[in-house]
Amino acid sequence: MDEKPREDRRFLTASNQYPKEVVRKRQNSGRNSKGSDSSRLSRKSFRLDYRLEEDVTKSKKGKDGRFINPWPTWKHPTLPNILKWAVMEKNHSGVPSSKEELDRELPVLPPYFIENPELAGTKRAGMRVTWLGHATLLVEMDELTLLTDPIFSQRASPARLMGPKRFRGPPCSVGQLPRIDAVLISHDHYDHLDRRTVLALNERFGGELRWFVPLGLLAWMQRRGCENVIELDWWEENCVPGHDNVTFVFTPSQHWCKRTLTDDNRILWGSWAVLGPWNRFFFAGDTGYCAAFEQIGKRYGPFDLAAIPIGAYEPRWFMKYQHVDPEEAVRIHIDVQTKKSVAIHWGTFALANEYYLDPPAKLSEALERYGLKNEDFFVLKHGESRDLNVDAEAFE
Numbered sequence: 001m002d003e004k005p006r007e008d009r010r011f012l013t014a015s016n017q018y019p020k021e022v023v024r025k026r027q028n029s030g031r032n033s034k035g036s037d038s039s040r041l042s043r044k045s046f047r048l049d050y051r052l053e054e055d056v057t058k059s060k061k062g063k064d065g066r067f068i069n070p071w072p073t074w075k076h077p078t079l080p081n082i083l084k085w086a087v088m089e090k091n092h093s094g095v096p097s098s099k100e101e102l103d104r105e106l107p108v109l110p111p112y113f114i115e116n117p118e119l120a121g122t123k124r125a126g127m128r129v130t131w132l133g134h135a136t137l138l139v140e141m142d143e144l145t146l147l148t149d150p151i152f153s154q155r156a157s158p159a160r161l162m163g164p165k166r167f168r169g170p171p172c173s174v175g176q177l178p179r180i181d182a183v184l185i186s187h188d189h190y191d192h193l194d195r196r197t198v199l200a201l202n203e204r205f206g207g208e209l210r211w212f213v214p215l216g217l218l219a220w221m222q223r224r225g226c227e228n229v230i231e232l233d234w235w236e237e238n239c240v241p242g243h244d245n246v247t248f249v250f251t252p253s254q255h256w257c258k259r260t261l262t263d264d265n266r267i268l269w270g271s272w273a274v275l276g277p278w279n280r281f282f283f284a285g286d287t288g289y290c291a292a293f294e295q296i297g298k299r300y301g302p303f304d305l306a307a308i309p310i311g312a313y314e315p316r317w318f319m320k321y322q323h324v325d326p327e328e329a330v331r332i333h334i335d336v337q338t339k340k341s342v343a344i345h346w347g348t349f350a351l352a353n354e355y356y357l358d359p360p361a362k363l364s365e366a367l368e369r370y371g372l373k374n375e376d377f378f379v380l381k382h383g384e385s386r387d388l389n390v391d392a393e394a395f396e
Contacts, residue, residue: 056295057252059215059234059268066265067216071254071290075321085318092314093350095167105357106347108171109383111138113178120178121145125278127304127388131380132171134348135192135285137307142246142276144181148283148307148344149192150201156191156349158259164191164349167356171383174200182240182248185213186285187269188220188257191349195224202226210240212248214257216267234270249273251296253287255322273300279389282306282336286345288321289328293335301337304389308332308377310363311346314354323352326362330370333377340388341377348382 062068069076096102111130113120122128122140130138135149152170157163174197183201186192201209202225211221211229218231230238232250239247255269273296274281280303282296287309297303313325323345324332333341346359360379367377380386 056235067268069254073290074254089315089353091353093356095350095356106168107381108168109381111172111383112385114176125389127279128385129342130385133382135344141279144243147180147183149186150197151194152197153194166348168348168382182210184272184283187255188259188267198224214268214270246276252292253285254290255287279304284308289324293332297335297337303338306336306338306341307344308341309345310343311359312352314352319352327366330366343379
């Protein structure tokens, strides 16, 4: 058997233990590397720096033309394993049928912009994040308002009467949203790319809304009437017209794509880095743990805020390749060199077998093991907002 490359051996070893000294070193490095506005702006480019190509992993296709994961940590879900999970594994999610209990444990709050729409929008260093459930965030930064993997439907499914159903409804409707400048799509699974939500957003905002999507998704978006669509490969960059000081970079993750019986991995998957003159935001989307995040941190960190999934991770023998658990989420927080992280991909759909309230509890335990605080990687209620990088001129 060929010997694994040194980098792969190092990664596989480090991923099986608590690298506490490495954690402290990276965390301190990220927090102290603030940099000036001019140094951040000097990194803006709409061409990949080919001098750094050897430092990043590019997307790859197999002989059949389908995208493949290049990471040694990946294993594709097979039909026998899917059936084994569905039939043999006990579901411990325990979502109560009582609305009163759910309201007590996971309250859904009306977002601030429903009662006070005039407060929407930031300027200069201000940054605000609002969790709208699952992987959907409203992020206001650098005079732009972004929406991530929006789903406002009751089911993550091609059908209205079957498939995973929300046990916590969306905090608002598409019609109640403030003006949105851009939408980031990480991949095409139904809980991250929702056709009805795409149609509603396009009907409301039309060509003024810019969609950033993975390679291969352009035609699907255009068939739904979306015109202002930018399709990117890993490490490619673009911007919102009139805001070319904010760079949107499609970055890697470890996942897969599928919407029909025959379209496996015809579309790429990934994460997003949004690099502004005052703030940097990372959206992990949906992912297993892999070496990509250290590459992203080295190239684009430190970030001011990262959105990292913490749910849908049990049983580990099946889910670990495609979904991180809370401890691996903390590793991503460290790898991408972010000052703060917000938890996503939990508390909305019962997509796996862990108890529905376990993700934030396990996250708190993992943060303690790594010597981090809960405010470093925080959890929001549905509809709740958090302001970051606030100064006297931060908000309208």
